[in-house]
């Protein structure tokens with residue numbers, strides 16, 4: 001019993017000390033967001049930048065992206081499988097290829113998605129692992 005309450009206090013302290021803390025969000029959200037931020041720094045920020053602003057017409061922005069708003073399932077698929085088809089973000093055409101990361105687990109993809117969909121201009125709430133698993137099953141891996 002006391003071990004559980006010590007753990008609970010630890011989690012609450014951890015969540016409230018976190019600079020990325022979003023008030024009113026669940027502990028699960030905070031965990032996804034923090035893990036997602038680390039994965040983003042490791043795998044994505046080279047191209048899309050820490051600021052999410054991308055790089056000119058080479059790498060599209062994530063901070064303000066109509067593509068992200070309209071294509072959640074395509075974004076989930078492209079994190080895993082990459083993209084080389086070319087796409088349009090905020091009226092600008094991008095046509096470099098993005099390497100996928102097939103070794104990411106569904107949980108890691110949910111964490112990355114939760115981070116990018118709740119950073120900068122986005123405020124979408126948690127992206128659950130169950131949603132990710134379902135979307136990944138429906139990816140068109142040919143493109």
Ligand code: HEC
Pocket residue numbers: 040043044045046047048058059060061062065067068075078079083084085086087089094095096097098099101112116
């Ligand atoms: C090597 C550079 C590179 C890396 C690393 C990279 N991307 Fe991309 N990303 C691109 C390019 C280039 C495109 C456009 C692809 C196309 O034209 O088909 C893109 C497209 C996107 C899009 C859709 C367009 C938009 O701006 O909304 C999202 C979302 C995205 N990337 C997220 C990520 C995430 C999350 C990661 C890390 C898991 C990541 N990218 C890693 C280069 C990269």
